[in-house]
Amino acid sequence: MIFNFIFGRHKKERHTQASALADLHVGESAILSDLELSPPVAEHLMNLGFVPGLVVKVLRSGPGGDPRVYRVDGTEVAMRRDLSRHIHVELIGAPAFGD
Numbered sequence: 001m002i003f004n005f006i007f008g009r010h011k012k013e014r015h016t017q018a019s020a021l022a023d024l025h026v027g028e029s030a031i032l033s034d035l036e037l038s039p040p041v042a043e044h045l046m047n048l049g050f051v052p053g054l055v056v057k058v059l060r061s062g063p064g065g066d067p068r069v070y071r072v073d074g075t076e077v078a079m080r081r082d083l084s085r086h087i088h089v090e091l092i093g094a095p096a097f098g099d
Helices: 002-006 041-046
Strands: 028-035 056-060 066-072 075-079 085-089
Touching: 028 041
Parallel strands: none
Antiparallel strands: 028 056, 028 085, 056 066, 066 075
């Protein structure tokens, strides 16, 4: 710890915004903003509760980080990262651009 202080090496600060659902960590929540998926897949996810404007939370992660379990509107859904990369979110409490 003293070594890091003397040589200016600090832990990398986490970003306050996430652009994709896959960027969130276990325990974090965000607001769904956009589903950049084919219409049948987007419609299926919306039927499960993944509707823009709702809050989604990362509950837990499988071995190696995939799949992850998300809670949205009272429903828990397991989803692979390759799919969750196409779901855009805004972190709750993150500063708005231009502030």
